[in-house]
Amino acid sequence: MGVTCVCQVPVAEGKSVQQTVDILHKKLEQLGAVKQGSFCVDCETYHATGNVSGQPSKLLYVMHNSETPLSCLALFEGGPCLIADANFDVLMVKLKSHFQNSKAHKVECRGSRYRYCDFLIKVGTVTMSSSARGISVEVEYCPCVVPGDCWNLMKEFTQSFLGPSVPELPSVFAAKPEGLFAPADSVDTMTQYLELFNKLRKLQIPGSNVR
Amino acid sequence: MADVVNVGVNLDAFSHAISGIQALRSSVSRVFESLKDGMKNRETLEGREKQFIAEFQDNLQAVNRDLNELERLSGLVGRPSESHPLHNSGLLSLDPVQDKTPLYSQLLQAYKWSNKLQYHAGLASSLLNQQSLKRSANQMGASAKRRPKVQPSTLVLPPQYVDDVISRIGRMFPDMTIELFRPNGTSAVLLVTLGKVLKAIVVMRSLFIDRTVVRGFNENVYNEDRKVRKLDSPKSNIGVTDHATTALLHYQLPQMPDVVVRSFMTWLRSYIKLFQSSCQRCGRFLQDGLPPTWRDFRTLEAFHDTCRM
Numbered sequence: 170m171g172v173t174c175v176c177q178v179p180v181a182e183g184k185s186v187q188q189t190v191d192i193l194h195k196k197l198e199q200l201g202a203v204k205q206g207s208f209c210v211d212c213e214t215y216h217a218t219g220n221v222s223g224q225p226s227k228l229l230y231v232m233h234n235s236e237t238p239l240s241c242l243a244l245f246e247g248g249p250c251l252i253a254d255a256n257f258d259v260l261m262v263k264l265k266s267h268f269q270n271s272k273a274h275k276v277e278c279r280g281s282r283y284r285y286c287d288f289l290i291k292v293g294t295v296t297m298s299s300s301a302r303g304i305s306v307e308v309e310y311c312p313c314v315v316p317g318d319c320w321n322l323m324k325e326f327t328q329s330f331l332g333p334s335v336p337e338l339p340s341v342f343a344a345k346p347e348g349l350f351a352p353a354d355s356v357d358t359m360t361q362y363l364e365l366f367n368k369l370r371k372l373q374i375p376g377s378n379v380r
Numbered sequence: 381m382a383d384v385v386n387v388g389v390n391l392d393a394f395s396h397a398i399s400g401i402q403a404l405r406s407s408v409s410r411v412f413e414s415l416k417d418g419m420k421n422r423e424t425l426e427g428r429e430k431q432f433i434a435e436f437q438d439n440l441q442a443v444n445r446d447l448n449e450l451e452r453l454s455g456l457v458g459r460p461s462e463s464h465p466l467h468n469s470g471l472l473s474l475d476p477v478q479d480k481t482p483l484y485s486q487l488l489q490a491y492k493w494s495n496k497l498q499y500h501a502g503l504a505s506s507l508l509n510q511q512s513l514k515r516s517a518n519q520m521g522a523s524a525k526r527r528p529k530v531q532p533s534t535l536v537l538p539p540q541y542v543d544d545v546i547s548r549i550g551r552m553f554p555d556m557t558i559e560l561f562r563p564n565g566t567s568a569v570l571l572v573t574l575g576k577v578l579k580a581i582v583v584m585r586s587l588f589i590d591r592t593v594v595r596g597f598n599e600n601v602y603n604e605d606r607k608v609r610k611l612d613s614p615k616s617n618i619g620v621t622d623h624a625t626t627a628l629l630h631y632q633l634p635q636m637p638d639v640v641v642r643s644f645m646t647w648l649r650s651y652i653k654l655f656q657s658s659c660q661r662c663g664r665f666l667q668d669g670l671p672p673t674w675r676d677f678r679t680l681e682a683f684h685d686t687c688r689m
Contacts, residue, residue, distance in 0.1 A: 201669075286669025287614040312596050312614040312655075315576050319655035322665040329666075 171287075171311035172319055175361035177368070178304040178331060186294055186301040193292050193306070194281065196330045202285035208293065209235045210359075211277040212366050215261065215268040229268055231261060232359050242359045246367070250356055273298060276366040278305050287311050288326060295369050302369040306331065307358070393456035400453050404446040411439040537586045539566055545587060545638045546570065552642070553649055572645070573597075575652045578617065580624065587637035589628045589644060594621040619673040619685055620651065630677055650680040661687040 181189045198204075215229040232242045233255075241257050244250030253260075261268060280293030289309040295302045308327055313319040414435055419428045543560060546568070550558040559571045567590075570582040576597055583591045594617050627647050631640045658665050659672040660681045672682035 287616055288669060310655075312616050313577070314597055315655075318577070318653075319671075321658075322655055322671060325665045326669075 171309055172313050172316045172323065173307060173309040173358040173361070174323055174327070175305060175307045175358065175365055176327070177365055178306050180304065186304060189304055190280065190292060190294060193304075193330070194283075197283050197285070197290060197292070200285060200330055202283040202288075202290060205282050205284050207235075207280065208282045208291050209233075209277065209279045210293070210362055211275065212363060214271050214274040216271060218267060218269055230363055231258065232363065234355055234359065237355055242355065244356075244359070244363070246363065250360075252356070274370070276302075276370065278362070278366075280305075295366065297370065302372065303365075305362070305365055307362075309358075390457055393453055397450065397453040397457055400446065400450040404443065404450055407439065407442040407446050411436070411443060414439055539568070542568055542584070542587055545641065549638075549642055549645055553645065555652060556645070556649055558645075572648065574649065577652055577654050578620065580648060587641060589641065592621065592624040592628060594624055616654070616670055616673055619670060620654070623674055623685075624648065627675075627677065647675060647677065647680065650675045650682075653682070657682040659684045659687050 178189070178193070180186055181192065184192075194204075210232065212230055212232045215231065217227045217229060227245055227248075230244055230246065232244070234242075239255050240252055241255055242250060242252055243257065261270070274297070276295065276297045278293040278295045280291060283290045283292070287310060289307075289311065291305075291307040291309075293305050293307075295305055306327075308323055310319050310323055310326075313322075419432045422428045422431060539562070546558055546560055550556070555575045557573045559573075561569045561571070563569060566586075568584045570580075570584065572580040572582060574580070578597055579595045579599070581593045581595070582589055596614055596617055628644060631643050631647070633640050654673070655671055657672060659667065661683055665671060667684040667686055670685065672684045672687070674683045674685050674688045675681070676683065676688070
């Protein structure tokens, strides 16, 4: 429940996704982090039907996070979002006539969860229809709630195990008014995951055959 | 004096006892005078020594006599009756078993002793203040060497005064809000919210800071069972709590407790940049996963716990 930053790690040269993930795990354990189980973030896409033709149909994303197992998040990209009970999925089934599930576009991110001092690090593999697309790393700094304050701190920490490639301030935080205060819900985290998934989804076609 | 003395005291024996004390004092000073004068001139060395010893013995016997006289007289004087009990604690004197549990008289003696102690300590501190023993010229807030003592005058401050002082200090710092509760009697418990960084609970005894605990901004501070919360608290908060406790032991000025509270709050306020500042010594933000949690008492600079001088 602190400041969270999600970034994508490029796959190492000449190595597979799994091997890169293993390298990251080893680096974290060398740093002194303790493994604390696994996590899963997934995202389902729904098309809104019944729109005026000629307009692209809006996409509704329903996401789950194992960090908050009893809730799920429904959001439009760049638009309003809703935090609901886990039964929301059942509700979506009932709303089949208005929202159609595109099962082929379901994205999942699974991996292990590490804890180092006041940091929570989650390294996961992003898969879409059982093919690995990329690697995501989420770093959460629990004591602080203002992203602007601890950004330098988190950057230093991420660099210590990811190497010198510098992640920049997520756009979610840059767009916030009033001193960049992150309220105590997971909207910002999930928005960042959604951006990452969409980026990886667009990379899907020919060429980048990542195995 | 007159209202304490009544039928239990023998006034006559009292004045005799006072003159007995004077006689004792003069015989003691006579002893020391004869020692100071040394041996008087006589023909032989032996003669001189004998005379000196004889004189010394006479003086000591005079002292002995006067002391015995004084003891006899003090037995006759008697003790003032304790018929003016002090407020609520006087209820202790209603206990009939006076021999086994002489609580009330012991209580009175303890108060008298502590009053005398404070008086002497006050005199000593004013004398010591004249000769400055410190090497640096810095006066305010760095007086860690003084013996922390409490005076009854500053312990029984009216709660209204404490409220005023706290609210004045709260207005001094715009980004720090202080709320005051009195959950148990007259001791104040302050909840200091520092921007959006942390919350500190400060327990006070009249205007002296007793104990502090630091919590994160999001944590629930209103919980009764604090033991559980401490384990969940991030490590940086535990570090800051220890440093805050060190700070309240450091800032000590028994005569001016409001200055102490103000300097403690100034020190605490430097934590508003807890996550933004890097350590002055090593230049990095993190050391073993912790931000610089130590603030120097004089310069308010940030250091890691392991980097501080």
